[in-house]
Amino acid sequence: MASKASPPPPLPKSGAISKGYNFASTWEQNAPLSEQQQAAIVSLSHVFSERPFPANLMQENVSSLENGLVAMTKDSNFGKEGSVDAALVNTNQFYKWFTDLESAMKSETEEKYQQYVITLTERIQTCDGILQQVDDTLDLFNELQLQHQAVSTKTKTLHDACDRMLIEKQRFIEFAEALRSKLNYFDELENIASNFHAPSMNVGNENFLPLLKRLDECISYVESNPQYAESGVYLVKFRQLQSRALGMIRSHVLTVLKGASAQIQAAIRANASGKSTVAEGVETSVIYVRFKAAATELKPVLEEIESRSSRKEYAQILAECHRLYCEQRLFLVKGIVHQRISEFAKKEALTSLTRSGCAYLVQVCQLEYQLFDHFFPSSAEDVSSLSPLIDPLSTYLYDTLRPKLIHETNIDLLCELVDILKVEVLGEQISRRGERLAGLHPTLQRILADVHERLTFRARTHIRDEIANYIPLNEDLDYPAKLERSAEIKSEATSVEENTDVYKAWYPPLEKTISCLSKLYRCLEPAVFTGLAQEAVEMCSGSIQKASKQIAKRSSPMDGQLFLIKHLLILREQIAPFDIEFLVTHKELDFSHLLDHLRRILRGQASLFDWSRSTSLARTLSPRVLESQMDAKKELEKCLKATCEEFIMAVTKLVVDPMLSFVTKVTAVRVTLSSSSQSQQLQSVMARPLKEQAFATPDKVAELISKVATAIKQELPMVMTKMKLYLQNPSTRTVLFKPIKTNIVEAHVQVHALLNGEYSLEERQNIIKMVSISDLQVQLDSYL
Known part of the structure; x- marks a missing residue:
């Protein structure tokens, strides 16, 4: 079996990979996927988790033998020839074949991956170069960014410095302008002084009023800023210039007013032409119309002064101009006013003189107010400004009326004067025209007070002479x-x-x-x-x-x-x-205790110089103030009540005096019987019945009843006739007769009671024959 292939060399770990990883990590952090995107990636990973065989690795042939194992395979991917043929007879061959096939497959797979690694390495190297270039570029960019920041900082600093310099420049400019504006007030001193001292400068000059206004501004500024250096010196110099200017105004006003007065006097003399007086129409035209025209040039200057009258200096010069104006006007009109009032006094009685004189003064005062308002429109509301003119003019009427008032004795005429002054003059003319005639009010009140004083004196004299005496x-x-x-x-x-x-x-x-x-x-x-x-x-x-x-x-x-x-x-x-x-309190000084104190001092019981005791000189000589109240109306009521009571008792006694005497005697007898101090003989006499008394026999009683009846029939009608003669009001007579009737009836009631108790019915009816109470009341009522 072939030996196992050596493992592939590890992948180079370059900076590009680290940077790529860091980049990816940074990318994941800076650009995270959403949940939907992550779910899509998971789905794709599940789909491609099992990789299929490539298309060139398809199984062509597989055979199995009953007695032995023979495998025929063909794979185009094995080797460059593209096929591997094998005949597998036994297990060893199979394992060998499988080992070779596995080695070939590994070799082929590693070659592919190595090629892939080589490709990746080349690409990593390329990326490293690119990343190095990017790093260099980023370093250059960072350096450029730092340089840009430095340039921006320097630019901003430069801009800020420029802005600060511009602000500071503007502040300096404003400071310089403010300083120049403040210095202008001080620099104006020389300019204003040179103009005011110029020979051509006068009040009529067109530059005079603007210079005066500028001078006022400078004075106001220097006054409000005493902290400036030499402000006190400049203020004194400015005020000197102001005093000079105001003096020029005063002289100018006086000159113009005198010139106008001279023109008016010449016109008056020309219009008079030998006459003793000037006609009223000519007087108004000359004194008022021409004066207004002659003095019109003063109006601009006076208006300027009035507009600044809130300041002390201009208030003084304005008051001085008012005084000069009133002096010139008084010089013009006083002669004419005095002449007119004198003519009224010669021709008219006291009442008509008062009415005519007041009407003339009202006309003069109204014209003077209109003329004053022309020159001083803002000051016309203050009527006290015209007092130096109006008071002397109205004094002429007062001086004319007072001697006549002092010698007037007729109360009716004095009352008429009060009506003229209070109703016609003060109530109608002065009140209707308001402030224009307010200057006459003090003088008219003074005249009215004199009339009141004279009327009061004459009334007291009249009460004393014509009433009391x-x-x-x-x-x-x-x-x-x-x-x-x-x-x-x-x-x-x-x-x-x-x-x-x-x-x-x-x-x-x-x-x-x-x-x-x-x-x-x-x-x-x-x-x-x-x-x-x-x-x-x-x-x-x-x-x-x-x-x-x-x-x-x-x-x-x-x-x-x-x-x-x-x-x-x-x-x-x-x-x-x-x-x-009608209650009046009278106060009197009582010196009655003075004599007693002096006697004690002379006896040595008190010291004259002992100021600490009640007998001191001050206390001794100090009078006592006694107050007493007198109500004339209550005294009148008291006197009337007492007189009515006297009259009622007199009439009652006139009519029923016999009955009253009889009742009094009976009462005396009964009192005597009740007393135990009387003698037995007297008590036996008094103890007899009333009708056996000498004064109370039925015949005596019948006689007194007849007298009373006669008096009621004869005397009482005469009394009622006199009452009707003196008292025409029936209700008054009824009120006065009612207590008289009550007294008469009460006397009859008392006698009836005595008769019923002491006399028999036969004696009362046949001998006494007293009228019944009801018939008596009817009889008394018939007299009203």
């Missing part, structure tokens, strides 16, 4: 005849005359009080009117009470009472519409 005439106290005559006249008079006659029937102080309060109520301040009303009501009530006492002496006490009730009711009714409190 009124001396009544005989006809004023001729009651009830005066009321009877008034009733006769009233039945014949018309409605107008009837209303006038109502006041004639009043007591004169009452009529004067109501008339005075009615006039003062709408003219005086509430606090002042309250004091006057309290005083007037108090004085009027006192005067009526005095008259009532005199009437009681002249006519009868009942006439005096009804007179007082009548007039107090009228007074209470008439003061009710005045919505005021």
